[in-house]
Amino acid sequence: MQSNELSNIELLKEIAEFLNEETEMEQMLQGALQKLLEGTIFETGWIFFINKKGQQQLIAHEKLPRALQENDCRHLQKGGCWCVTRFQNGDLNKASNIIECKRIVNARKMNSKDHGGITHHATVPLQSGQERFGLLNVATPNTIFFEDEELALLESVAFQIGSAIKRIYLTKQEQQVALVQERNRLARDLHDSVNQLLFSVTLTARGGVEMTEQQEIKETFKEIQYLTQDALTEMRALIWQLRPKGLESGIIEGLKGYGDILGLTLTVKVKGVVNLPATIEETLFRIAQEALNNIRKHSGVLKAELYLTVTTTDILLVVKDEGRGFHMNELKNLPSIGLQSMRDRARSVGGTVDWVTEWNKGTEILVRLPY
Numbered sequence: 001m002q003s004n005e006l007s008n009i010e011l012l013k014e015i016a017e018f019l020n021e022e023t024e025m026e027q028m029l030q031g032a033l034q035k036l037l038e039g040t041i042f043e044t045g046w047i048f049f050i051n052k053k054g055q056q057q058l059i060a061h062e063k064l065p066r067a068l069q070e071n072d073c074r075h076l077q078k079g080g081c082w083c084v085t086r087f088q089n090g091d092l093n094k095a096s097n098i099i100e101c102k103r104i105v106n107a108r109k110m111n112s113k114d115h116g117g118i119t120h121h122a123t124v125p126l127q128s129g130q131e132r133f134g135l136l137n138v139a140t141p142n143t144i145f146f147e148d149e150e151l152a153l154l155e156s157v158a159f160q161i162g163s164a165i166k167r168i169y170l171t172k173q174e175q176q177v178a179l180v181q182e183r184n185r186l187a188r189d190l191h192d193s194v195n196q197l198l199f200s201v202t203l204t205a206r207g208g209v210e211m212t213e214q215q216e217i218k219e220t221f222k223e224i225q226y227l228t229q230d231a232l233t234e235m236r237a238l239i240w241q242l243r244p245k246g247l248e249s250g251i252i253e254g255l256k257g258y259g260d261i262l263g264l265t266l267t268v269k270v271k272g273v274v275n276l277p278a279t280i281e282e283t284l285f286r287i288a289q290e291a292l293n294n295i296r297k298h299s300g301v302l303k304a305e306l307y308l309t310v311t312t313t314d315i316l317l318v319v320k321d322e323g324r325g326f327h328m329n330e331l332k333n334l335p336s337i338g339l340q341s342m343r344d345r346a347r348s349v350g351g352t353v354d355w356v357t358e359w360n361k362g363t364e365i366l367v368r369l370p371y
Contacts, residue, residue: 008153011039015157019164023171028164029060036157037062041150042138044118046076047126049134054088055313065116067107075107083123087135095124095151095158117141122151124158128166136161183242190239198232237261237293250274251285255306258289262296265303272310280371283349284315290338291319291365299323299363317367325357
């Protein structure tokens with residue numbers, strides 16, 4: 001066996017061991033790319049994820065020349081190119097030499113001195129079986145063509161990375177299923193125990209009001225009844241959050257159902273076709289839940305308006321009420337309002353949450369999520 005074949009086998013073994021140990025997607029891709037460059041003639045590389053809509057995301061890169069790095073890798077982040085187009089069309093099935101890359105050409109035009117000798121690159125799809133995830137691109141200074149042996153090695157590494165991507169996706173799906181099962185178990189336990197106890201206390205307090213003639217004791221039993229009824233409403237809302245009924249019919253029906261639980265009258269207006277990925281739908285649903293909770297607890301009104309707009313790239317949600325509102329600088333002193341929780345949920349999928357509010361002029365919550 002020739003020495004270069006032996007070194008290739010050792011490299012593939014090292015990359016495979018690394019991929020098997022990693023559980024975080026971006027860290028895995030960055031590390032695998034780094035090991036590939038350290039063990040081959042390739043000197044720079046970058047990885048795109050490409051979704052079914054053709055939207056691309058630069059998810060990892062290593063040792064890019066300054067011309068490609070500048071302004072947060074804008075020449076790689078924006079625009080189209082031959083390899084992405086071929087990938088989207090299903091015409092890119094193996095490692096290939098790219099004669100001319102539009103992204104590199106644009107970067108060289110803007111920064112002719114700092115391209116590091118990079119003019120061409122090789123590309124290979126990342127896939128597992130029939131499932132395709134994106135592209136691995138590599139380049140070497142002053143190189144316009146890679147040999148078949150080099151492309152074969154690139155294909156082997158891409159196959160390993162594609163299998164690792166699929167493994168991480170499956171692991172996350174299993175974790176999500178386990179989380180849903182645990183939520184359902186907790187919801188059942190709360191319904192069968194705490195919820196029933198609160199209901200019993202409510203009935204007992206109501207009976208106490210009827211059994212005594214002393215006004216002071218009557219008022220005490222009434223107060224217990226009111227407090228317990230509020231607690232029962234809170235508990236039912238919590239159970240519904242854990243195991244929402246109606247969400248299987250879509251997010252709009254789910255939110256209407258939650259509004260009913262809270263005693264809110266909702267006006268809902270929708271633009272666009274609501275057919276969202278599961279992760280985005282749940283994130284949007286949880287943010288809207290928190291917004292409706294805030295209206296019930298803090299606004300002083302029991303009416304709200306929801307406006308949902310779905311475009312080709314974003315989901316826009318506005319939750320509006322005509323309640324008492326807040327001064328924005330006072331929101332920091334209202335931890336129960338859960339604003340940071342909403343922001344954290346939105347950021348987890350690359351979105352944003354903003355507020356428009358003033359005293360006695362209501363509140364608008366503006367949510368934007370990409371998908």
